[in-house]
Amino acid sequence: MQLTKISLAAPYLLYLGDVPDLHHAKTGAGIAHWRPEHCAGQMRLPNCPVDLGLPEMTLQDAAAAGVKTVIVGVAPMGGAIPDHWIPQLIRLAAAGFDIAAGMHMKLADMPDLVAAASKSGAKLIDVRVPPKGIPVGTGRLRSGKRVLMVGTDCAVGKKYSALALHRELERRDIKSTFRATGQTGIMIAGEGIPIDAVVADFISGAAEQLSPDNDDDHWDVIEGQGSLLNPSYSGVSLGLLHGSQPNAIVLCHDAMRMEIDGCGGDYPIPELDEVIDDALRMARLIRKQCFCAGVSVNTSQMDDFHRDAYLSRLQSELGIPCVDPVATGMTPIANFLLKFAP
């Protein structure tokens, strides 16, 4: 049977090369932050200014620590691995470590790396490349519970919100799984499907594969993609919404985002109650009882005083928990979710 999900074997060695700053190593930083237990160490070239605080490892250290996968945890300029990183990656592949990356330039298109991996039996895993064999969605309702992050736009904190909500559920010993739909999320989760890279006919089928039948008291916390409001990516978002058939959604927003990004200012973001209403109408085509468990807002540009005022006003307008997942935490949303999910 073909895998219909990408899967990375832990523990990981995070490869940073000589990436110029932490911004370009966001993926690695995210993995180290959310899954420290999977990160055995980091490997860097001389003079790399970025340090994720993990044990520094040589190839021999990594082998001794039982590392299974080397994750290229950076987003280099131009989406390609710099030439001077390649010899080290080839040595790692030749030593049998799987190599995973999420760049535009594929590992599978680097002949020397492919040769080394094929000789040692290591896998090269391009997390932007969807697995083969994804079926068309069926709409069959699955067992278990699901909560999906939906956004007012791209890059408003859907991945962070999902991870924070998942952590909050875990803290309460509630059975739950974070389900990744984008490249960084997949590297953090160690598995997932890059939903926006799937052929259009199979979007909801991919989402169905991603959160299969589960125990009745198990929650899948599903990373969102794009936005129903974003004219570039709304198809991805609706296919993911329908395939996820969520019991609840969480609206993710950036308080500074006044209009849809990248569309030249033609698309102001509507009032959040309208956004929630539209999303629920679409969600309820598949699962009639779907509700919104709260709003998770990036308010990092506000001081505490303005944040409190903003979130309080929003919460009294909408009548559901409104939080900043970093500054105030996901506890109220988790409470609301668990209280009202049937």
Next chain:
Amino acid sequence: MQLTKISLAAPYLLYLGDVPDLHHAKTGAGIAHWRPEHCAGQMRLPNCPVDLGLPEMTLQDAAAAGVKTVIVGVAPMGGAIPDHWIPQLIRLAAAGFDIAAGMHMKLADMPDLVAAASKSGAKLIDVRVPPKGIPVGTGRLRSGKRVLMVGTDCAVGKKYSALALHRELERRDIKSTFRATGQTGIMIAGEGIPIDAVVADFISGAAEQLSPDNDDDHWDVIEGQGSLLNPSYSGVSLGLLHGSQPNAIVLCHDAMRMEIDGCGGDYPIPELDEVIDDALRMARLIRKQCFCAGVSVNTSQMDDFHRDAYLSRLQSELGIPCVDPVATGMTPIANFLLKFAP
């Protein structure tokens, strides 16, 4: 520059092989019905029971008639061209005719055909394979007017309705173009993009390419795909809706369809006013003035008496023209469209 649209050169020779019945030659029949002026003739194997009423042609006849493209206008069992058809297709490709097909088995995967075409310079055109170089959608509002067919489900007459509406506009000397989004539509139009075969991130970008800027008084009549209600394909439908940024939609429905097809009966089709309302809410995220110009219903299973009663009741409930595109025609919808489009 790479083509971002499939394009077939007319005139056509419709190749039918020895297809067993008209049902399996629906594509060819559609081309002959809607674009007789592009169809120079038909070519069949001995004992082919299907006759599209076009001039019978040999390879020499086709060359003399200036045929540019041979269209395999059939849907063979299993999606593959039968072995005994291949020698004739190879001779046609070797003689320099482009070959177009829309089957699951690709022409590009038939080595002898590829060799013959490459030697003669003929093109092999798989209309299920999207063109390369489709960009991400931008949401930029384009000039010209657009009307998109939206469906209560798959296979409810969206292509037929679009073609009939386009013909009605042409009859009135209104500038208009039929825009094809599926394989049969592409063969009829001679161009288009198979929207459901595009990678998810590029659905709306493909739709934007398909109906570019145009004269202010020009109408693009756009073939729909899937349905916002269909859990398997809703992502395709929303991406197409947003990329098409229609001024108006026409709802297409099959009067016998009580529930979404292929989903095990879990999804009854809602009242049509709700379906229209949902579609307009989504459409108006991009173009605020979008309206529904009518409902086009396949009532072929009804007698005249029941059809009249059904369409009258629907029209009085919805307050917009409700027609059967075959039995009663698209005139009322064209009238409504032209009267209320700003």
